[in-house]
Amino acid sequence: MLRAQGKAVHQCDQGWVPVFVDQEQSISLMSVGFLLENPNEAVVWRGPKKHALIKQFVSDVAWGELDYLVVDTPPGTSDEHMATVEALRPYRPLGALVVTTPQAVSVGDVRRELTFCRKTGLQVIGVVENMSGFVCPHCADCTNVFSRGGGEELAQLAGVPFLGSVPLDPQLTRSLEEGRDFIQEFPKSTAYAALTSIAQKVLHRMPALHS
Amino acid sequence: MEEAPHGCPGADSAQAGRGASCQGCPNQRLCASGAGAAPDPAVEEIKEKMKTVKHRILVLSGKGGVGKSTFSAHLAYGLAEDGDTQVALLDIDICGPSIPKIMGLEGEQVHQSGSGWSPVYMEDNLGVMSVGFLLSSPDDAVIWRGPKKNGMIKQFLRDVDWGDVDYLIVDTPPGTSDEHLSVVQYLAAAHIDGAVILTTPQEVALQDVRKEISFCHKVKLPIIGVVENMSGFICPKCKKESQIFPPTTGGAEAMCQDLKIPLLGKVPLDPLIGKSCDKGQSFFIEAPDSPATAAYKSIIQRIQEFCSSRQSHNENLISS
Numbered sequence: 001m002l003r004a005q006g007k008a009v010h011q012c013d014q015g016w017v018p019v020f021v022d023q024e025q026s027i028s029l030m031s032v033g034f035l036l037e038n039p040n041e042a043v044v045w046r047g048p049k050k051h052a053l054i055k056q057f058v059s060d061v062a063w064g065e066l067d068y069l070v071v072d073t074p075p076g077t078s079d080e081h082m083a084t085v086e087a088l089r090p091y092r093p094l095g096a097l098v099v100t101t102p103q104a105v106s107v108g109d110v111r112r113e114l115t116f117c118r119k120t121g122l123q124v125i126g127v128v129e130n131m132s133g134f135v136c137p138h139c140a141d142c143t144n145v146f147s148r149g150g151g152e153e154l155a156q157l158a159g160v161p162f163l164g165s166v167p168l169d170p171q172l173t174r175s176l177e178e179g180r181d182f183i184q185e186f187p188k189s190t191a192y193a194a195l196t197s198i199a200q201k202v203l204h205r206m207p208a209l210h211s
Numbered sequence: 212m213e214e215a216p217h218g219c220p221g222a223d224s225a226q227a228g229r230g231a232s233c234q235g236c237p238n239q240r241l242c243a244s245g246a247g248a249a250p251d252p253a254v255e256e257i258k259e260k261m262k263t264v265k266h267r268i269l270v271l272s273g274k275g276g277v278g279k280s281t282f283s284a285h286l287a288y289g290l291a292e293d294g295d296t297q298v299a300l301l302d303i304d305i306c307g308p309s310i311p312k313i314m315g316l317e318g319e320q321v322h323q324s325g326s327g328w329s330p331v332y333m334e335d336n337l338g339v340m341s342v343g344f345l346l347s348s349p350d351d352a353v354i355w356r357g358p359k360k361n362g363m364i365k366q367f368l369r370d371v372d373w374g375d376v377d378y379l380i381v382d383t384p385p386g387t388s389d390e391h392l393s394v395v396q397y398l399a400a401a402h403i404d405g406a407v408i409l410t411t412p413q414e415v416a417l418q419d420v421r422k423e424i425s426f427c428h429k430v431k432l433p434i435i436g437v438v439e440n441m442s443g444f445i446c447p448k449c450k451k452e453s454q455i456f457p458p459t460t461g462g463a464e465a466m467c468q469d470l471k472i473p474l475l476g477k478v479p480l481d482p483l484i485g486k487s488c489d490k491g492q493s494f495f496i497e498a499p500d501s502p503a504t505a506a507y508k509s510i511i512q513r514i515q516e517f518c519s520s521r522q523s524h525n526e527n528l529i530s531s
Contacts, residue, residue, distance in 0.1 A: 047357025076306035104489035115352035
């Protein structure tokens with residue numbers, strides 16, 4: 001998605017060097033994707049091996065001076081999630097952004113994710129409702145393709161902040177597919193407005209997580 | 212096994228307990244003794260149990276959120292429309308068990324009898340099992356590592372009294388990890404007819420499907436075919452079609468042609484699908500005239516044909 005496919009990860013004295021995805025070198029990336037010889041190769045690992053790699057991603061990567069480390073996780077409440085919380089626990093502030101889609105079936109699973117956060121002592125920065133409505137490019141009518149309202153309801157139920165909804169935007173999907181900079185190219189899109197508003201709220205809430 | 216070191220050769224490899232990375236690992240002695248490589252007796256027990264099950268189908272996806280559980284539920288509904296066909300649906304997504312909600316079975320309990328656990332019956336000919344039925348609250352999280360999830364899957368396959376079943380459908384979580392390895396290993400002696408792989412049209416999803424296909428090849432799991440979900444959206448107001456998830460690299464069609472794997476069909480995005488699932492209703496009943504229903508029905512028929520042709524093939528092999 002960040003147009004970094006095929007890049008290689010090198011070693012330096014401080015550890016593995018993450019891959020920079022932009023000219024200004026403001027965003028660096030580490031992924032198991034960089035360690036695969038063939039992008040179509042399946043990573044068929046059981047829990048312990050995944051756990052070990054995640055620990056290495058935290059301790060053995062030369063991240064350098066960072067303002068924010070964002071960790072993208074797979075769905076679930078298993079090895080990867082436990083490994084990440086364990087590895088990052090010594091560092092503050094640490095918080096979770098919980099993403100759901102609007103429909104009740106998704107909210108049904110994400111409720112359990114919020115329980116995971118509570119049980120592991122992971123503070124929730126807030127809930128984001130993704131794929132929230134689709135504006136037809138032909139007639140501008142908005143359809144709630146995946147229903148609506150679930151994210152806000154979930155946040156209320158769990159007593160955590162609701163950070164906002166991001167609509168379905170095929171331009172965003174296309175940009176990700178082609179590794180283009182959505183923020184640069186489509187500043188007028190409703191998804192852009194939603195994403196920047198959520199980012200602002202996250203920045204605003206981070207200092208409060210220190211305690 | 213709790214934690215393996217980086218470079219762990221695997222408990223069942225020839226190097227188990229003997230590799231350089233094994234030094235200092237708490238499981239070293241166990242692995243070196245060959246205990247890790249001993250076949251699990253459950254595999255044979257499951258083979259016995261599976262004698263009353265005619266066909267076993269896995270539903271896989273590389274990526275989350277592509278509609279796998281929705282598809283599994285509707286595959287079950289579709290097959291069970293014929294009252295003489297016995298269908299069983301097993302949900303092995305231990306951390307995110309959505310099947311009970313999708314099928315309107317939330318709050319149902321699993322009962323034990325002399326012959327094992329009873330599945331929850333949606334209809335007389337459609338039984339369902341999920342970890343969701345074992346959780347007391349919708350907020351309960353299953354925070355388990357791989358080995359514990361594997362234990363649950365073993366129990367589901369060995370201890371559930373499925374009875375005489377024509378089709379056992381196994382809904383999986385996304386990816387290629389513990390759950391997938393376990394279900395393939397535990398059913399090794401019983402044989403899986405094949406896997407149906409779900410995707411959405413965009414390249415980011417297809418990349419993960421290619422990995423899923425590679426997994427199937429690695430574990431010698433036949434592939435029934437690929438289903439492209441959320442394939443086009445018809446605006447309910449102006450009726451024009453748009454692509455919410457644009458097939459920038461040709462979608463599943465191009466990928467299937469490339470990899471010589473059948474494309475079972477494309478299901479368009481109908482907002483009623485999500486709504487039906489949220490209500491725990493079958494979409495086929497809520498929207499019988501939707502193009503999505505027609506697409507599903509055609510795909511289900513192709514899956515049945517695949518299973519029947521395998522059955523005839525195996526019968527010919529036995530009689531020849």
